[in-house]
Amino acid sequence: MPDHTRRTDRRAEALTKDVIVETAIAILDTQGVPGLTFRALAKQLATGSGAIYWHVADKDALLAAATDRIIAEALPRSVEGTSPREVIRALAMAVFDTLETHPWVGAQLSGDPWQYAVLRILEGVGAQLDALGVSEANRFNAATALLSFILGLAGQYALRARRLAAGANRAEILGAIAAQWSQLDPKRHPFVRQVAAQLADHDDREQFLAGIDLILAGIAGSD
Amino acid sequence: MPDHTRRTDRRAEALTKDVIVETAIAILDTQGVPGLTFRALAKQLATGSGAIYWHVADKDALLAAATDRIIAEALPRSVEGTSPREVIRALAMAVFDTLETHPWVGAQLSGDPWQYAVLRILEGVGAQLDALGVSEANRFNAATALLSFILGLAGQYALRARRLAAGANRAEILGAIAAQWSQLDPKRHPFVRQVAAQLADHDDREQFLAGIDLILAGIAGSD
DNA sequence: ACCTGAACACCGTTCAAGT
């Protein structure tokens, strides 16, 4: 009560799950998943590694909690005055942009699709389908198709993020993959070879939205 | 040459990458990813753990090699006399069915989307798009949309597989998730609550094919 | 060239002991 608690990176108040998750996110953003160890986390929190287990069940729970906080903050609360299609696009783009800022989220989302963070996305997507005129019988398949696509892309960008963290830049990574692809046997891999050229200079957001639009077009067409 | 080498589960010939990968797959199928350690693998191969590193760079490379072998064997060589749409469906179902037999493949595919096994799938899908009449400009986006959907689903079934390995059965797992979903706040999660009922008794293959069809319909419609 | 297996540098998690 008397002394002004020093606000360095150390902790003065009681340990809470919130502080733990917040600190974990900071480590994940800077060091990636391999950097998040209970020892590193405890050190940053100026506590013992065992103390964390009083607030969090285990490492999986910690990662899920961190992912959920990121996704909860990233999803647009409500998008007024726009079409259902626009809302779904905005939602998908919110997820996409989050993956750029917090690359580890991609692996976490695609690796544990029943976690609460994923359910938030499913809810956001599903809520629009009624307005889109999708029959109740088709809603389940339509929503999970959109969700699977989003999670699939999440996995893809997750790996690229891992390589980015390793020091390379986007052009180098895609250039290396494109070079590798274009050396493939043309007989066995004609398509991939042909597409290799587009890989290096395609726009990620555009590709992502194109996929969303394809599925939305399919939903509109088949109902 | 003289004595008939005893064919127990031990190895008599020289260690090769093929034997290593084969043994790794056997462990993965029975014990899952956590069961695959270099110590367990070495013991099964009746060799030292260091010996494996002479043939395989590291654990990631071993997992990628195992996944590639599974996918290479699973993909239909060529499907004669059927429409491009049927070929894509057959290809997707081949991947899907593989995930049931080798559950760990799902996590591996979605976790490392640039590995060779994924490229095989991309090639298989992409090769059909020309025949489907998709313009060259749209082929890249169409193929990656299908691929992302397949990989997204792969991740989803991967987790369920992990839970199945832990001893539960399909009905229990989905029942538990459905029960959890239906307890959600109806105000905040109306869609997920509504869909919870369909979760327990939906057909996975049907859901998967429905997703493929939605994307194919979108591809056909937007071109 | 290929294999051995001890050793290194880590992990997540537990738990008696403290406050």
Next chain:
DNA sequence: ACCTGAACACCGTTCAAGT
């Protein structure tokens, strides 16, 4: 109730030493 930190039971990977 909450925290400490040593201890346990593992990992992947390396590497001198063997054949």
